[in-house]
Amino acid sequence: MRNKHVFYVILSFFMVIFTAMIGYFVWYVQFNAPKAINSSYNMRQNDLERQVIRGTIFSAKGEILAEEAMNSQNVEVRYYPYNELFAHAVGFSTHGKTGVESAANIELLTSNAPIGERLQKEMDGLRNYGDNIYTTYDADLQKAAYDALGVYKGAVIAMEPKTGKILAMVSKPDYDPNTVSENWAAISSDTDNSPLVNRATQGLYPPGSTFKIVTLLEYIREHPDDYENYSYTCKGKMNYDGVDIECYHRSVHGSEDLRESFEKSCNCSFANIGTLLGIKKFSGTAGDLLFGKTIPTDLAYSKSSFVLDEESGSEEILQTAMGQGKTLITPLHMALITSAIANDGILMRPYEIEKRTNYLGELISETEPKKYKTLMTEKEAEILTDFMVGVVENGTGKRLKGLSYSVAGKTGSAEYGTIKGNSHAWFTGFSNVEDPELVVTVIMEGAGSGGDYAVPVAKRVFDAYYKR
Amino acid sequence: MSTALLGLSRYLLAILMAFYTFHCFMPFAYGSEKERGGFYIFQIVFLMLIHILGFTVLYFRTDDPRCVYYGALQSVLFIGTIVIFHIVYPSGSPMIVNNTCMFLAIGFIMLMRLSEGKSLRQFLIAAVSVCISMAVPYLVSDLRLLSKVTWVYGFAGVAALSAVLVAGAVTNGSKLSYSIAGITFQPSEFVKIIFVLFLAGILTDVNQKRAKGEDWLLYFAGAVGLGFAHILILALSRDLGGALILFVIMVFMVYAALNNPLVLGAGAFGAVAGALLGYRLFSHVRTRFLAWREPFSYIDGQGYQITQSLFAIGTGSWFGMGLYMGSPDKIPVVEQDFIFSAVSEEMGCIFSVCLILVCLSTFLLFMNLAMAVHQTYYRLVVLGIAINYIFQVFLTVGGVTKFIPLTGVTLPLVSYGGSSVLATLIMFSIVQGIYLIKAESDARAEVRHAK
Numbered sequence: 003m004r005n006k007h008v009f010y011v012i013l014s015f016f017m018v019i020f021t022a023m024i025g026y027f028v029w030y031v032q033f034n035a036p037k038a039i040n041s042s043y044n045m046r047q048n049d050l051e052r053q054v055i056r057g058t059i060f061s062a063k064g065e066i067l068a069e070e071a072m073n074s075q076n077v078e079v080r081y082y083p084y085n086e087l088f089a090h091a092v093g094f095s096t097h098g099k100t101g102v103e104s105a106a107n108i109e110l111l112t113s114n115a116p117i118g119e120r121l122q123k124e125m126d127g128l129r130n131y132g133d134n135i136y137t138t139y140d141a142d143l144q145k146a147a148y149d150a151l152g153v154y155k156g157a158v159i160a161m162e163p164k165t166g167k168i169l170a171m172v173s174k175p176d177y178d179p180n181t182v183s184e185n186w187a188a189i190s191s192d193t194d195n196s197p198l199v200n201r202a203t204q205g206l207y208p209p210g211s212t213f214k215i216v217t218l219l220e221y222i223r224e225h226p227d228d229y230e231n232y233s234y235t236c237k238g239k240m241n242y243d244g245v246d247i248e249c250y251h252r253s254v255h256g257s258e259d260l261r262e263s264f265e266k267s268c269n270c271s272f273a274n275i276g277t278l279l280g281i282k283k284f285s286g287t288a289g290d291l292l293f294g295k296t297i298p299t300d301l302a303y304s305k306s307s308f309v310l311d312e313e314s315g316s317e318e319i320l321q322t323a324m325g326q327g328k329t330l331i332t333p334l335h336m337a338l339i340t341s342a343i344a345n346d347g348i349l350m351r352p353y354e355i356e357k358r359t360n361y362l363g364e365l366i367s368e369t370e371p372k373k374y375k376t377l378m379t380e381k382e383a384e385i386l387t388d389f390m391v392g393v394v395e396n397g398t399g400k401r402l403k404g405l406s407y408s409v410a411g412k413t414g415s416a417e418y419g420t421i422k423g424n425s426h427a428w429f430t431g432f433s434n435v436e437d438p439e440l441v442v443t444v445i446m447e448g449a450g451s452g453g454d455y456a457v458p459v460a461k462r463v464f465d466a467y468y469k470r
Numbered sequence: 471m472s473t474a475l476l477g478l479s480r481y482l483l484a485i486l487m488a489f490y491t492f493h494c495f496m497p498f499a500y501g502s503e504k505e506r507g508g509f510y511i512f513q514i515v516f517l518m519l520i521h522i523l524g525f526t527v528l529y530f531r532t533d534d535p536r537c538v539y540y541g542a543l544q545s546v547l548f549i550g551t552i553v554i555f556h557i558v559y560p561s562g563s564p565m566i567v568n569n570t571c572m573f574l575a576i577g578f579i580m581l582m583r584l585s586e587g588k589s590l591r592q593f594l595i596a597a598v599s600v601c602i603s604m605a606v607p608y609l610v611s612d613l614r615l616l617s618k619v620t621w622v623y624g625f626a627g628v629a630a631l632s633a634v635l636v637a638g639a640v641t642n643g644s645k646l647s648y649s650i651a652g653i654t655f656q657p658s659e660f661v662k663i664i665f666v667l668f669l670a671g672i673l674t675d676v677n678q679k680r681a682k683g684e685d686w687l688l689y690f691a692g693a694v695g696l697g698f699a700h701i702l703i704l705a706l707s708r709d710l711g712g713a714l715i716l717f718v719i720m721v722f723m724v725y726a727a728l729n730n731p732l733v734l735g736a737g738a739f740g741a742v743a744g745a746l747l748g749y750r751l752f753s754h755v756r757t758r759f760l761a762w763r764e765p766f767s768y769i770d771g772q773g774y775q776i777t778q779s780l781f782a783i784g785t786g787s788w789f790g791m792g793l794y795m796g797s798p799d800k801i802p803v804v805e806q807d808f809i810f811s812a813v814s815e816e817m818g819c820i821f822s823v824c825l826i827l828v829c830l831s832t833f834l835l836f837m838n839l840a841m842a843v844h845q846t847y848y849r850l851v852v853l854g855i856a857i858n859y860i861f862q863v864f865l866t867v868g869g870v871t872k873f874i875p876l877t878g879v880t881l882p883l884v885s886y887g888g889s890s891v892l893a894t895l896i897m898f899s900i901v902q903g904i905y906l907i908k909a910e911s912d913a914r915a916e917v918r919h920a921k
Contacts, residue, residue: 005729006841008725008726008729009726009837009840009841009853011725011734012722012725012726012837012853012857013834013837016830016833016857016860016861016864019864020826020830020860020864022873023826023864023867023868023871023873024823024826026871026873027783027819027823027867027871027873028819028823030780030783030784030871030872031783031784031787031788031819034784035780035783035784035785035787036784038780038781038784039780039781039784039785041766041769041777041781043769043777043778043781044781044785045797045800046781046782046785046791046796046797046800046815047785049785049791049795049796049797050785050791052795053791053795121477121478121481123477124477124478125473125474125477125478126473126474126477127473127476127477
């Protein structure tokens, strides 16, 4: 056995597997690790904090949203100058981590200060300055949304459909992140208000009539050529297969086509549509719109649910078609569906972190707007937009008519609980219909009808946006 | 001064380790041992600097005077080993000795940081093992002690493993060890050595029979059967790493001896079939596989170890957190299976990639020797030891970095564990013995040539 080639074969085998392994290792450390180590299970974040001073979080325009500061006892604390305003959006880092404080945790604890300075500080046993994060949040818009929501529990989201930038995200009830650690026991045990829950991303609500967007899309998909021929006569209530359906406040809408049914948000008509749909296809369309799917965000969120299948009974089908039933959705998800409609069917990946700089302001990395998925065809988006314009022009969204900007949207009054008439007020829509600029989604718990309560809140947000 | 040193230490350690690694590969570019001498001297310098710097940092961080004592005693052990070996065995390989000391030094530093008690034990075990293994090259080269008791080796291996399977203690769900007089033995570590000797002997016989035209198939089949018996017992003891290592050794040794690519095909087929069968039959195999595919979905259970390891490596990043500045103790069994993650976390990934490269340079050295030795038997022994060593490195490093599923094997000479240190030192010393045999026959050949 003087044949050396055997040894070269064996040598090559091990060289190949080791090269692959080292390559994988290096790739992990350089590219995957920063994301992977940002987990609440990684207790090593405290190790980083001993070496790095946590960076500052800014608004898009450079207002400070969170920074390290000295308190009156000269102890370093995390300071949130806007108090409650950004409670959920920016979050806190003092008792666990939430919001941007969580999403950008490792970046805030990593220093990209000039290398000479870093070495000098390490040699002096001092901590280095962590990187800064510029968010996409607009403090003025956030303030407008916060004030507009007033004393109601609920959430407001404002985002750019073309980029996915989240400009404002409010959730109420809230808390002061400056004192969240001191008041932890009270805040975390307040189950009536659940102030820690970011309702914008984690609150699961029945979509109410805003869901009619989905039912409408499904009907159009099943009747692409003759959906305009649909007609129905609403008597304020209906009965199908032993199931009773009523319109909101038992309004009698009379004879109507598909467009009028949508503009007036006629429950009876949409329950009727429900009886005409293929359930499997309906479920597929809901899936296309990300019901039951993951949502592309680094914020903590809940998954929306759509539960119809071929076994479902008439009651469930009818209720679901008009937006009640067991369907649940988060305000963020609603805003994303609306964004896709506004953006020719294309959903942009939502983001709230604009860029990362070192503490001197030199750019380290920047988020580029990125397409996530096409949720519907351009044609479908166009039809839905047209119908949503009708809601504002002739229907439940009239309060947004005749302004300096145009709006397309849909209201919702989602009944909840067992007492008749209690409803969450919904609005979701976008401004400047020809060239969509801003999506606003509003949910107000137990406020009443969407047209009367949620639409005015959305209007104040749109007004603030165009006054800038 | 001490603050500055502490601040800079992680960069210094990475740089020193990079230099050391560089000097592990440079010798391959030069033909004669004379020309290589300078590199070996530099290796010793960097080895000592790394060891001293490591223990200085540990001392400054803890103010524990034992850091100074242990560090000093270990330095004596390293220098003593290097010098005595050079005097006793001038034609052995100095680089293997240097690398051995390097691995031990990294282990000593990391173990001292993790657990003073384990560091001391490891040091004592290493000192005794070094003394024992110092005699091995002599036994191999002068007394030719490795002559062919082949079948005895084979049956002894099966017997030892069976004894553990039946009567052994249950550690970490795998029956791996048994204790005599308070000292825990892990026979599988030593069985690996005799397994290599067994196969080398059998395969040498097979080649002789083939050369003479005798019937060899039955003889060969019997040996392969006995080899599989080893692997099966290890698999039943749930020592998947051990079973896999023996399997790979067997495939490559048979391939080298028969010089038939079909063996590699059969080996690949066997590996796939074995993996599928294991997955079907054993729940712990499925668990490992799941923990590898989606560790973050099982972070509270089966995925806990690997995710902690990934956190450690990722948080440490290129230059590490610095000794005592990370949390390697959060990884279960960090001193044994996860020592590589601990090194990565606190000394950095540049350092740990260099460590892998030093392991590879050791393997290259073994392979070079295997190709240069004339006698079939010794070539196969060196080949078997080389594969045993490098494949174990692959399993442990690949496992803790999530490149492959975890198999729970140690990083030779760096991880804590007496049986593993002694067995590895014996294997390295057998290789040294074969270096001596080669030098002897080279010298004879030269004399013949001169005549």
